Amino acid sequence: MTVGGSSADEARYRTLSLWWDGLDGPIRPRPALGADIDVDVAIVGAGFTGLWTAQSLLAADPSLRVALLEREVAGFGASGRNGGWCSALFAASDARIAREHGADAARAMRRAMQSTIDEVANTVAVEGIDCWFVKGGTLVVARNAAQVSRAKDDVADARSLGFGEDDLRWLERPEAEQRIGATGVLGATFTPHCAALDPARLARGLAEAVERLGASLYERTTATAIVPGHGSERPLVRTTTGSVRADVVVRATEGWTATLPGQRRSLVPLYSLMIATEPLGESFWADAGLAGRETFSDHRHLIIYGQRTADGRLAFGGRGAPYHFSSAIEPGFDRVPRVHAALRDTLIELFPALSDATITHTWGGPLGVPRDWFSSVGIDRGSGLAWAGGYVGDGVATSHLAGRTLADLVLGRDSELVRLPWVGHRSRRWEPEPLRWLGINAGLWATRTADGTERRRGRPSRLAARMDRLLGH
Numbered sequence: 403m404t405v406g407g408s409s410a411d412e413a414r415y416r417t418l419s420l421w422w423d424g425l426d427g428p429i430r431p432r433p434a435l436g437a438d439i440d441v442d443v444a445i446v447g448a449g450f451t452g453l454w455t456a457q458s459l460l461a462a463d464p465s466l467r468v469a470l471l472e473r474e475v476a477g478f479g480a481s482g483r484n485g486g487w488c489s490a491l492f493a494a495s496d497a498r499i500a501r502e503h504g505a506d507a508a509r510a511m512r513r514a515m516q517s518t519i520d521e522v523a524n525t526v527a528v529e530g531i532d533c534w535f536v537k538g539g540t541l542v543v544a545r546n547a548a549q550v551s552r553a554k555d556d557v558a559d560a561r562s563l564g565f566g567e568d569d570l571r572w573l574e575r576p577e578a579e580q581r582i583g584a585t586g587v588l589g590a591t592f593t594p595h596c597a598a599l600d601p602a603r604l605a606r607g608l609a610e611a612v613e614r615l616g617a618s619l620y621e622r623t624t625a626t627a628i629v630p631g632h633g634s635e636r637p638l639v640r641t642t643t644g645s646v647r648a649d650v651v652v653r654a655t656e657g658w659t660a661t662l663p664g665q666r667r668s669l670v671p672l673y674s675l676m677i678a679t680e681p682l683g684e685s686f687w688a689d690a691g692l693a694g695r696e697t698f699s700d701h702r703h704l705i706i707y708g709q710r711t712a713d714g715r716l717a718f719g720g721r722g723a724p725y726h727f728s729s730a731i732e733p734g735f736d737r738v739p740r741v742h743a744a745l746r747d748t749l750i751e752l753f754p755a756l757s758d759a760t761i762t763h764t765w766g767g768p769l770g771v772p773r774d775w776f777s778s779v780g781i782d783r784g785s786g787l788a789w790a791g792g793y794v795g796d797g798v799a800t801s802h803l804a805g806r807t808l809a810d811l812v813l814g815r816d817s818e819l820v821r822l823p824w825v826g827h828r829s830r831r832w833e834p835e836p837l838r839w840l841g842i843n844a845g846l847w848a849t850r851t852a853d854g855t856e857r858r859r860g861r862p863s864r865l866a867a868r869m870d871r872l873l874g875h
């Protein structure tokens with residue numbers, strides 16, 4: 403049995419993100435699995451998906467035997483490194499869900515995502531997790547004519563599905579500028595359905611909460627195979643230090659899914675990278691606004707995202723890091739100087755007063771992307787295997803919805819959650835290499851190019867429209 407960890411391990415975990423660096427107390431891995439065990443539910447991966455699932459299951463039935471298996475430590479993955487947007491964003495658009503499942507299903511999915519923000523607030527309060535949760539909404543600014551047109555389309559789409567001003571509204575330039583003092587603001591959309599939080603404090607607090615509820619959490623325990631059950635044979639997880647037999651095995655490995663046997667082409671790991679400034683003074687915030695700790699972005703194609711942290715920093719991130727051949731994941735990919743420098747330039751372009759501010763932290767991590775960009779949760783009763791993920795970059799709240807949905811599915815409870823359109827969705831597999839590498843990196847290039855064209859010419863890029871059609875958005 404492995405217990406504890408060295409100070410080198412602690413230093414490694416602290417460099418995972420601004421949030422990990424700010425955690426109180428020593429970071430010591432919990433004991434690894436040291437024997438073959440038998441449980442009711444085995445969960446592979448202790449990020450938000452695994453942790454919310456354990457929490458929902460045990461809240462529903464405290465007698466369940468639940469084991470979590472984590473190859474590093476709880477919150478090591480995207481869950482402890484993200485932008486801290488606990489938002490109602492869902493990877494597939496409302497329009498697409500309406501097209502494929504009908505308008506009622508699209509409305510139900512959106513309402514479920516919106517109410518999830520309050521469900522997270524409730525869990526955090528009940529479990530006493532101090533993660534600096536503040537529900538201030540999201541401001542997405544428009545900084546050129548193409549972005550204005552896209553922002554107004556978003557509002558029109560929301561209205562056509564029956565969502566009102568309380569869900570999404572357009573702010574004219576004076577109001578937008580008053581709420582966020584960024585350069586070039588022509589207007590903004592505002593939704594109240596988002597909270598800013600510290601994701602590592604949430605993940606670490608949740609890990610303690612699920613242990614209090616009775617779950618066994620084995621860290622430094624890598625699942626090497628998930629073996630489906632068949633007939634009377636129950637599914638099994640093989641790990642480096644023992645095996646776990648269970649009635650149900652939940653796969654909650656998101657960006658790492660491709661490393662499991664048989665899953666190489668189900669989700670690709672795409673990297674999102676972030677930077678954080680030093681704590682900024684009152685005079686900066688007097689101009690920059692974000693007084694309600696609204697999370698913020700703009701309407702460009704290549705996603706950027708920011709939050710004003712509880713200690714007065716700007717934590718700011720974006721996509722754009724390359725996809726690595728054969729879905730490779732390596733610690734070295736968390737930091738790409740070119741991408742981190744581009745993020746700093748973008749942040750200074752938005753807030754020129756930051757040109758002398760020190761960037762104290764740079765980091766990144768892999769998120770999981772399904773071929774059709776459609777997140778899913780489900781269970782296969784024949785094999786006893788369940789899964790959730792493929793959130794692209796919107797997993798903080800979606801994983802909470804997944805956890806509650808998995809609890810209903812595992813316990814065989816009929817509920818509104820198990821009828822949502824993402825339940826049981828199967829994405830087709832990604833192409834084999836080298837097509838996957840060529841296609842994804844060409845897509846990233848096209849997205850960057852489309853933003854440049856829109857900045858120069860002001861009108862929506864035809865390349866971006868073609869990309870959207872290709873991805874079925």
Ligand SMILES: Cc1cc2nc3c(=O)[nH]c(=O)nc-3n(C[C@H](O)[C@H](O)[C@H](O)COP(=O)(O)OP(=O)(O)OC[C@H]3O[C@@H](n4cnc5c(N)ncnc54)[C@H](O)[C@@H]3O)c2cc1C
Binds near residue numbers: 765
């Ligand atoms: C830089 C960045 C910024 C982001 N910003 C946001 C944001 O602001 N808002 C938002 O909603 N989403 C954001 N996301 C996405 C969000 O963080 C994820 O969708 C979410 O955390 C996924 O949670 P998860 O538990 O499914 O996956 P993860 O947190 O990645 O957890 C998977 C876990 O499985 C473990 N694991 C993997 N393989 C094995 C194995 N074989 N055996 C045992 N354990 C294994 C890993 O170590 C990891 O701890 C961001 C992601 C990144 C990388």
